């Protein structure tokens with residue numbers, strides 16, 4: 001398939017290109033576009049045939065529902081029910097990196113909701129995404145633009161590597177603002193189903209109450225798990241192990257293993273000697289922003305194993321640790337013995 005690639009200048013897209021992207025959406029085509037979190041792979045949410053193509057391009061299982069992107073509250077109400085109680089809060093937090101789960105209207109197809117009676121909806125703050133939805137005049141169903149189970153695209157470069165030749169159009173606007181996906185909040189139970197770029201602290205401030213966090217997302221800092229199922233998510237192909245200890249001790253453990261790559265903050269990287277390193281920056285925002293890029297880079301380094309450090313779970317940290325736990329398939333270690341055990345399992 002020929003993919004039309006449109007590069008934006010200074011974060012802007014000219015109106016001719018915007019119109020052709022919008023008409024592609026309206027005519028049932030698939031367009032990869034930037035949002036403030038990660039790139040999305042989108043199609044008209046009211047067009048089941050078009051949405052089917054998203055699942056095919058990603059290799060996404062059909063039981064994983066899509067997020068519907070809208071440009072205003074009225075458009076949101078064409079796809080889901082929003083109680084008066086929550087309307088005023090949504091006007092406060094949208095546009096932004098918060099996805100809500102609410103009861104679906106029958107305007108959206110079963111393929112989008114994966115047969116659930118709820119639908120995920122968000123209003124992105126990226127001006128390109130908003131303009132694309134507005135110009136199309138229809139809500140856009142879009143999961144993250146990555147091949148299923150691989151790390152999400154945080155730059156046009158990633159999106160091209162995944163989808164050039166597999167979709168109708170790619171809008172390349174360089175790097176996204178946050179680099180981590182939106183927070184998924186179930187409005188009915190006020191529970192965070194996926195931590196993301198809208199922190200639990202910010203949710204608490206905006207809604208005046210603390211959301212519950214689904215137990216699957218509560219990071220098990222102390223728990224050391226042994227290799228289990230090989231099902232992975234956000235995962236590089238290189239086996240990745242999470243280190244849950246002191247960086248100074250890690251330096252001694254890694255020295256003997258030349259083929260390991262270490263992924264960590266700039267500060268941690270400066271303490272680790274003699275192995276290849278991928279730096280994430282020092283501030284929480286930088287680390288969130290650089291994480292997926294680092295996981296994608298990792299596979300081009302051709303290391304045998306990779307080790308990533310753990311971070312605190314305040315603010316963006318909860319989302320960062322959630323992605324790291326998944327990318328490492330919950331394989332973690334605290335000492336040399338546990339590291340060797342992990343390496344033995346993955347030795348080819």
Ligand code: TXA
Nearest residue numbers: 035037039040065066101116118119120143144181182
């Ligand atoms: O930042 C983001 O959210 C990006 C950009 C493109 O907007 N999108 C994204 O989509 O990350 P995706 O499909 O990769 O993740 C959507 C998540 C999945 O975990 C999915 O299972 C969940 O939202 N989800 C969607 N509909 C749902 C529903 N009705 N009930 C519960 N979870 C739902």
Ligand code: MG
Nearest residue numbers: 143144145152
């Ligand atoms: Mg995704």
